[in-house]
Amino acid sequence: VIDSHCHLADPAFATDLEAVIRRARAAGVEQALIVLEAGDGLQASQARQIALAWPTAGFAIGVHPHQAHLFADRPGRAADLVREQMMTTPDTWAVGEIGLDYHYDVSPRDAQRAVFREQVRLARDLGRPVVIHTREADQDTLAILTEEGHGRLSGVFHCFAGSAQLARAGLDLGFYLSAAGIATFPKATDLRATLANVPPDRLLTETDSPFLAPVPHRGKRNEPAWVARVVDALAALHGVSADQMAARTAENFRAVFAPASR
Ligand SMILES: [Zn+2]
Numbered sequence: 001v002i003d004s005h006c007h008l009a010d011p012a013f014a015t016d017l018e019a020v021i022r023r024a025r026a027a028g029v030e031q032a033l034i035v036l037e038a039g040d041g042l043q044a045s046q047a048r049q050i051a052l053a054w055p056t057a058g059f060a061i062g063v064h065p066h067q068a069h070l071f072a073d074r075p076g077r078a079a080d081l082v083r084e085q086m087m088t089t090p091d092t093w094a095v096g097e098i099g100l101d102y103h104y105d106v107s108p109r110d111a112q113r114a115v116f117r118e119q120v121r122l123a124r125d126l127g128r129p130v131v132i133h134t135r136e137a138d139q140d141t142l143a144i145l146t147e148e149g150h151g152r153l154s155g156v157f158h159c160f161a162g163s164a165q166l167a168r169a170g171l172d173l174g175f176y177l178s179a180a181g182i183a184t185f186p187k188a189t190d191l192r193a194t195l196a197n198v199p200p201d202r203l204l205t206e207t208d209s210p211f212l213a214p215v216p217h218r219g220k221r222n223e224p225a226w227v228a229r230v231v232d233a234l235a236a237l238h239g240v241s242a243d244q245m246a247a248r249t250a251e252n253f254r255a256v257f258a259p260a261s262r
């Protein structure tokens with residue numbers, strides 16, 4: 001199984017990082033993509049520990065929409081920062097997480113759009129996939145990916161919790177959809193119906209840990225070992241065994257993050 005999106009460099013894991021990684025590996029998590037916030041020195045140093053303790057893990061680096069306000073005057077600086085940090089961080093496979101969050105609106109929307117656009121351009125120039133965070137911003141997210149991607153951009157809608165229409169549009173763009181613990185929540189019946197209709201060769205699995213722990217761990221600090229609960233949920237939706245879904249989603253992960261992840 002694969003955890004295609006986790007924040008292991010978050011301070012929430014500072015005191016027991018090695019135990020968390022040990023549990024993940026013991027639970028059969030073969031690979032993980034660790035998401036780093038560009039310019040965060042504490043995360044960068046924790047990332048060096050992760051790289052030593054988990055050699056098959058890789059990294060994504062980006063400016064999250066919540067941080068876009070820091071670059072409101074010079075959005076190009078966000079992409080420059082990500083580029084610089086990608087150069088100096090081994091095993092960086094993707095630009096992310098980047099996108100738009102109109103639910104929390106932590107940053108002004110025009111700053112979010114400008115910073116997102118610059119980073120999509122960077123990913124396209126580098127030939128790297130993008131990890132997309134989008135919330136209540138479907139139209140603008142799709143517009144920027146379409147305008148800047150020129151059909152040469154690949155990537156993932158992480159923690160997918162959107163509508164069937166957004167799923168369709170994402171698949172039409174050639175993107176993958178990553179399911180998280182939300183898919184196990186009792187009330188998420190619409191989301192499960194949407195995920196049941198996504199072709200299995202476009203699905204990924206993630207924890208988004210330390211957030212969004214799946215049932216039966218809900219409310220606790222999430223960790224990569226628990227991604228198996230998400231695999232189980234997708235397997236049930238698609239009428240296949242957990243092993244089959246694990247193999248399928250692992251293959252998809254390597255397809256989207258290849259060749260960097262091999
Ligand atoms: Zn996110």
Ligand SMILES: [Zn+2]
Nearest residue numbers: 005035097208
């Ligand atoms: Zn995240």
